[in-house]
Amino acid sequence: MELVIAIFIGLLYASGVYLLLRRSIVKLILGVFVISNATNLIIFLSGGITRSGVSFIGDEAEKATLETMTDPLPQALILTAIVIGLGIAAYILALKYKYFETTGTHDLDQLSKTDQK
Amino acid sequence: MEQLAIVLIVLIFLMGLMVPVLRPLLKNYTGRILALVPFALFGALTFLFFSLPDETARIVETGFGFLPEMQFSFRIDGLSLIFGMMVSGIGGLVLGYSSFYMAKYAGKTKFYFFLILFMGAMLGLVFADNLLALFIFWELTSITSFFLIGFDHDKDKPRQAALQALLITALGGLCLLFAVIMIGNLAGTFRLSELYSQGFHFGAHSQYQTVFLLIFVAVATKSAQFPFHFWLPGAMNAPTPISAYLHSATMVNAGIFLLLRLNPVMGGTIAWKGALILTGGITMFIGAFFSLGQKDLKRILAFTTISALGTMVMLIGMNTTASIKAALIFFIVHGLYKGGLFMVAGIIDKNTGTRDITRLSGLLKSMPVTSIAGILALLSMSGLPPMLGFIGKELIYDAKVQMPELSWLVVPLGVAANMMMVAISILVFYEIFIPRKNKPAIALLHKEKELPGNFLAGPVILALIGLGLGMAPGWLNNILSNAMFYVQSQAVDVHLTLWHGFNQVLLLSIFTVAMGTVIFILRRPVGKLVGIIIPWTDQYHLPEKFNNLISNYLSFAGKHTNRIQHGYHRYYLITFFMATLLLIVYQLLSAGGEWFHPSESSPVRMHVVLVLIISAMAVLFAVFSKSRLSAIVSMGVLGYGVAVLYMFYGAVDLAITQFLAETIIMVIFVMVIFYLPDFAVLSSKKSRIRDAIIALSVGAMMTMIVLKARFINLEEPISQFFAEKSYLEGHGRNIVNVILVDFRALDTLGEITVLALAAAGVFTLLRFNPIKKKSEK
Structure with missing residues (x-):
């Protein structure tokens, strides 16, 4: 299963990088989204996927062992990453909207100078 | 005190x-x-x-x-x-x-x-x-x-x-x-x-x-x-x-x-003496020499300053009691007369509108006080009695004559430089102060003959101090011997007098003044000579050379900076990806070891594979889609697919967050997309193929990293700590949540800050309207 997910991540990265290298700014943003999803998956995979129990402590117990549950630490990290990703997405979309409104172009090659239009 | x-x-x-x-x-x-x-x-x-x-x-x-x-x-x-x-x-x-x-x-x-x-x-x-x-x-x-x-x-x-x-x-x-x-x-x-x-x-x-x-x-x-x-x-x-x-x-x-x-x-060594005497001597000579060819009063003074500085460096290099004493006195002398002369030059400039000595003349009549202050300073500069400058120059000659091995070099150099100083002093005196028949006196810009008294105070006071100290140099004895003690690290008794008998040094002084006068009389041929030499040295004009050096350096740096900082976003990315690719692949291959171990991996679950295949197809569709809306919808499919994957592997919190975040992003995207242009094929086929190759290599590299990472463990995982303490110390049963709000609460605070900043950024961006502002102006 790890091999399958690894190939899936590789595919996501390939698509993401290809999108990043486009000149259209909309595609660039799509690329950022794809890559951030792929990166989250890498972190998730690093915790291991051999166990798949929910990382809760049972009602009666005081502590839990990691033997049955998914590693909670990568989850916490990814959770943070997803939320920050949301913030970045909102910002980048607003920026793009304004950028297009101001410059009238979505071609990144036109953006090499600071004083546009 | x-x-x-x-x-x-x-x-x-x-x-x-x-x-x-x-x-x-x-x-x-x-x-x-x-x-x-x-x-x-x-x-x-x-x-x-x-x-x-x-x-x-x-x-x-x-x-x-x-x-x-x-x-x-x-x-x-x-x-x-x-x-x-x-x-x-x-x-x-x-x-x-x-x-x-x-x-x-x-x-x-x-x-x-x-x-x-x-x-x-x-x-x-x-x-x-x-x-x-x-x-x-x-x-x-x-x-x-x-x-x-x-x-x-x-x-x-x-x-x-x-x-x-x-x-x-x-x-x-x-x-x-x-x-x-x-x-x-x-x-x-x-x-x-x-x-x-x-x-x-x-x-x-x-x-x-x-x-x-x-x-x-x-x-x-x-x-x-x-x-x-x-x-x-x-x-x-x-x-x-x-x-x-x-x-x-x-x-x-x-x-x-x-x-x-x-x-x-560190004074007194061979290197010290040699370097300082040589440099000082050269500087002293060329300073005096170049001052003869100048017309601007301030430039004349500048070159004589260079000459004076050379004299002092040379005296310090000689490192005898007499030379240090001469250097100290000469510092005072020079400060007094040079400060005064510059101020006089400034007053003349203000009052006549020019500093050109060929145009100035007859100032003694129109500006008597300024002129007398200036003349006293000139006397000091040329080293004539009764000014302090005379004592300074006598001490310098004395030090040079006494210099055992080098007097043959330093005495003629010094005398030559001083001759030119005398000549330039007489020249300035003659040209600007003396009223002459064949040169009309220059008109003053101000009606009152002299400028306000306080304006004159500077040069007059300096000239009078120079005169007073020349008459009574004994004032300086004490302080000089104290200074000498700390410069020479030995006690020295200093006795300064204006008149110290008829001796070799006085003869040299008389000779200097006489020769200076001769140079002055021959000022036309001498001026011509200097006029020939200056253009010749101008080939090696150091200020310009220096400026060229700096500007060449700047343009060289600019050219190379432009090559690296060309402003094309995707070439930066290509550089970055290629460099990373090479370094990491090299590292991965040289690390060796196994890549994949079937017995250690978890079983393949067909329903998960199905989700992955659907997500992968969605991504590929997004990459090649020509419609904006379908590209975005397929991005949504990918996001939900990943969320489902989290769910299958027990990460409930992740799945919920991913679903929510993905939904919000989709909504914003759809809102914005309405205002954006259609996709257009902007790059050529060739560059698309190049990009595809780069992208596939990066993808392959990431797969390799993910596989390899499973076999590399640098630190012992600390997850066990959270599993044990989260209920006992954090009082929560959902370990992921306890990590976020308790163990790593500061990280969460940072995360909230990022969100707040992003919200503020979005708000500002939407209100910011540069074009409108411009048109309002």
Whole structure:
């Protein structure tokens, strides 16, 4: 299963990088989204996927062992990453909207100078 | 009294910083009122001057410093008193003088601000007891003088001159820093008082040559010695009060001061003597020689300053009792007459509108007081009695004649330079002061014959001091012998007199004056000769060479920066991806070991594989889609697919968050997309194929990293800690949540901050409307 997910991540990265290298700014943003999803998956995979129990402590117990549950630490990290990703997405979309409104172009090659239009 | 003097120096610094506040209060009286502080300091120093016993130095600790080794402690001895009195006295006069000279200039606040800070820095430099503190003040003088020289910053020439002066003196400053650190390491202390009391001298040490070279560069750059002399005439672009101050007793004499200060520690070696005598001699000669060919009064003075600095460096290099004494006296002489002459030049400039000596004439009649002050200063410059300049020159000749091995070289050089000084003095005197028949007297711009009395106070006082000290040089005996004690590290009795009998030295003086007069009489042929030589040397015009060097360097750097910083976003990315790819693949392959172990991996679950296949197809569809909306919808499919994956592997919180975040992003995207253009194929097929290859290689690299990462464990995972403590200490049963809100609560705080910033950013962006603003204007 790890091999399958690894190939899936590789595919996501390939698509993401290809999108990043486009000149259209909309595609660039799509690329950022794809890559951030792929990166989250890498972190998730690093915790291991051999166990798949929910990382809760049972009602009666005081502590839990990691033997049955998914590693909670990568989850916490990814959770943070997803939320920050949301913030970045909102910002980048607003920026793009304004950028297009101001410059009238979505071609990144036109953006090499600071004083546009 | 020592404390008072130091307090006054600190006060000068504070005053400089307060100028922007004070000037609106004091208005046109700023210069005159602020001059009171340096005068008070001068008074305090005068008191010390008469009360300081022989062979003692007073050390004042401030207990303030940046480092334990770098305390701001001050020492008051003969040497620092002589320099300090010149700096504060002439400083006060220059401030008073500026009050009138600068009356119609814009930017007076800036002028006083930097001038007073410069004064403070210079005073700190001469009184510093700590070599590191001395270095800091040294750099401060360089920086403030940069702003002073470039005062007319809207003109090209002063800007260039200022930059040149800064680059050259900053080079010296760096050298000084290294030298100071090396001396400190060799001696184990940065304090001059300890260096002196230990009798530390490292002339025989193997690092001596390096340290000496560094000090030499520092001195040569600061004191405008050949071949670094060329920044000084350029610095004449500054307003005249600045020239009068920087080039008479302060800035350029810092190098002289440093040599005298370090003489007990590293003076008197072969390298010291050879380098200083040679450079000083050359500088002395070319300075005097070039002054003959100039027409601008200020430029004449600039070149004679170079010559005087050369003389002092040479005298210090000779390192005999007589030569050090001559150097000290000559420093006073030069400060007095040069300060006065610059001020006179400024007054003439203000009053006639020109500084060209071929146009000026007959000023003795129209401006008698100014002229007499100027003539007295010229007398001092040419070394005639009864001025202090005469004593200075006699002492110099005396030192040169007594120089055992080198008198054959230094005496003719010195006499030649002095002859030219005499000639230039007579020339200036004849051209501008004497009324003549064949040259019409120049008209004055001001109706009253002389300018206000305070304007004249500077040059008149300086001329009178020069005259008074020439008549009664005995005043200086005490302080000189104290200074000599700290420069030569041996007690010396000094007796100065105006008349010291009819001897070889006096004969030399008479010969010099006679020859100077001859040069003056032959000024036309001599002027022609200089006129031939100057264009010839202009081929090697150092200021221009220097400017070319700097501009070539800049364009070279600019060209290469443009090659790297070309502004094309995707080429930056390509560079980044290629470099990462190469480095990481190399590292992965060289690491070796296994990539995949079937027995250790978890079983393949078909429903998960199905989700992955759907997500992968969605992504590929998004990449190649031509419609914006379908691309975005397929991005949503990917996001939900990943969320489902999280769910299958027990990460419930992740799945929920991913679903929510993905939904919100989709909504925003759809809202924005309405305003955006359709996708267009912007790149050529060739570059798309290139990009595809890069993208696939990066993808393959990531797969390799993910696979390899499973076999590399650098640290023991700490997840067990969270599983054990989360209920007991965090009181929560959902471990992921407890990590977020308890164990790593600060991270979450940071995350919230990021969200808040993003929200603020979005809000500002949507309100920001540059085009509308422009049209409103």
